[in-house]
Amino acid sequence: MSDSAPSADTVSFDSLIADSGAVATEFTTAFRGYDKDEVDAAIAELVSQTRAAGDEIAKLKDEQHRVAASTSEARGELERLRAQLAEADAVRAAEVERARAEESAARAGDADEATRLRDELTAAQAELASARKQLQTLTEELTGEGDSPNRKHFEEILRVAEEQASTLIKNASVQGDRLLEAAREEIDNRRTLAQQEAEAIIAQAQHEAAQVRLRIDTEVTAHEARLEREAAHAAEKVSQAEQEVAAIRAEAERGVAALRSQVTRETTRDRAEAEEAVRELRVRALEFEESLTRRQDDAHQEFLVLHNQAVAHAERITVDANEQVAASLEHAKRVSAKADDYERLARAQAHKIEADARVRAGEHLERSRAKSQKIIDLVTSHTQGVLRDAEDRTRQLRWQQHQLTSFMAEVKELIRPETSLGADAAADAASAEPQTAPDAATAVDDIDADAAAEVIGEAERIVEDAKD
Template sequence: MAVEETEFTQVFRGYDKDEVDKSINGLRRDIITANNQLAEQSKEQKRLLARIEELSAELEEVGSPTFSGLGTKLENTLRVAEEQSTRLIAQADIDAEKLRRAADDEVHLLRSDAHELAERTLSEARAQAARVLENARSEADDMVSRAHETSEQLRQDAARDAAAIRGAVNTEAAELRTSAKRDASSAVAAAERKASEILLAANTEATEARATAAGLAQETEQTRAEVAIELDRARAELAKETEQARIDLAAETEQSRLDLEREAAEARAAIEAEIEERRAALVHELDQARTDLDRELETTKAELARQREQSEVDLAREAEAARLKLQHELERLRAKHAADLDQMRADLALEQEQARADFDAESEQSRIDLDNQLTSMRKKTTHEVNRMRREIEKAHLDLEAELATKRDEAEQELLTAHQAAVAETQKFLDDANAELAEAVARTADSRAEAERLETQVRTEIAEIRDKADDEARDRIADAHTQARKLIADAEERTRALVADAEDRLSQIKIERDAVAGYFESLRGVLTQAEQVAAASRG
């Protein structure tokens, strides 16, 4: 086999020496050439290793390595991981935007509820004030009407008393004129003059009573007009204060909404700018490193196959874990936010219900107190009027009895003596004048008592009206305070929601930086791979 495969010519004593020498010399030259090439390759290898170390140092300074030199499969895996992290960041931004919108919706809802509660409270306060004032005015009208009736009754009683006295005097005078016409003409004339004076006094008293009643009616009408004017003024002030409060509340709401939108826009712009800046820096670093690694790291593909597969598995597992963690955190935050919103709605509903119940209880108690006061006043006024009416009737009966007694005595005396009859007639006229004066005095006392009761009624009506106005103003002020408190609570909850959203955005940034740190760790893997490759070549 060796003889057949050799290239030398066979001679008598073996191979041709010259050919063997030529072949040996050629082999020696080839060995020398190979040694020279090996030396050059060693130099080139050392130069490449030095270049790799320089590139590694540059990678340490520049940042993350490129994906293209690590092989197609690892490059695709890393690209998928980068896309997944980008999607996670985008999803986090979407969730943050949803949280902002949910916070805005909740703020609008809370402000709407606060506006509605304020409007409802103000409406109830105005209605309650109107009812109280209407009841007070109705009671005042009733009291004035009863005072008018009492005054008219007193005037009529006085007129009847005067007429009765005048009739009795005229009757007595006529009887005396019939029985003693000749001897008592002067007494009859005096009696007629006295009767005329009594009639004039009675007419004068009736005129004064009518004038007093007219003055009382005019004063009552003036009081009613003043009450109406005061009520209109209070309503105008209440409407003005309500409109001003509504305008202030709308301005504060609009300003808060604009501030919230501006802060959200600034935060979103800052986040987008930071993401764009980091993305641009990463793209620049990747482009810068890709150009060098495409040429220098081709020889490391075989050595990095195992590390590539392991890195792929680890990256997929860590990416999945990060995604699950982020999804769990987002679900927890959504659940917490929903629970907070439900609790806030429940608290607000409870506060509204409690405020409504307190307001209804206070209104009912105020109405009961006012009814009790008015009932007591009505009873007291009715009792006084009845007492005065009984006194007047008693005086009238006493006067009639006394007149009858005196008339009998006068008739008896006229039968016995004409002179005694004249004297008794004069005495009777004097007594009648005294009784009439007493009746007039009692009428004046009754009128004074009626005026006092009227004054007391007007005073109590004014006090009730002032109390009702004060109560209405207090309730309106409480309603404004409660509305401002609800709005402040809503704004505080809004600020808390915005702060929570910002904290979540910060957490998302931290997780994004963690993903970027994971890509940084790949650089260590590449460095280790280069060291392994350098050790294997050495």
């Protein structure tokens, strides 16, 4: 019976020490603030959405530049068509002037030909008059001489000359009339041909001008329709981008609200767990006190074993606490580095988006600033509450440490008057316990300080992200 009772008391004391160490370990490894994976996922999603919005804005700018280039090209094409129309009008005017010049030249040539024919007719008439005059002179000379042997011959020559002169005059008259008629016909034909050519050139120029005008009107209408379609498409893209930005902003607000509610739930849950752990510690302390009253008879044999187990367990707790502190510091460094990277990336992207959408984002920026201020106030108040909770927990842990130290001192006082072996064991426990207790207190303080520093860092990062 005595052997079974000490073993049960030993198991109860060991379980109490292990449970207290486990609770302390749970307190030190719990992290306050937002969940790291969810925060990383939310930040990555916001970054991807911001990048997508920036790409969409860049596409819209490229589309706008392309529409402007198409407009410039259409204007250049219009100017080119107008130049072609002016060139066609100039060519038509030149053709008309050339036709008129040819007609004037033809008329001048016909007039010269008629003048030449008139001059030839005048010269022929002058020669005929001269011949008649010579004939008259010869006739008078022959008539004055009276009858002579040459008179008959002269009359014959005179008759032949008169016949030849009459023939020449008739032929000259006929030839002059024929030449005048031919000249008139040639003039009429040339005038008609020149007029037909001028009318054909004018008709062709008018037809070409009408074709050019029709083509210009068609192309201008097509370009205007295309520009209107592209402008409508660009407006639709801009509206879609604004809707996507609004959706991203609403989703970000929902994410912040969800994170806030999650932090509230985690805080409530941690507070409930802490209260439950305190109640369990109190219950176990009462159980330990009850078991201690039953174990006073076997304390001399069990104290060394319990002391060794307590020292080993304290060393394990110290090692675990140091490892957890190192892990917490490493995690805090990673979180800080990642937060700095995210902050730099978010700032760069925010500056880029702000530079691109400054004109359209004035009103949204004011509303966002108001919402950000509200979020900052909420996060600040929540952070202060978390810090207060951390300080309360630190004070509770220190109080528990003080209670445990007092309890161990009372145990040593109860065990000391029994035997010299108990006195030596108590002296060893007294020399080891103060060293263990400050180490445990230092570990707890370091862990709580690291947890509080991590909570403060997470809160400051969230506040900076909300401000950006």
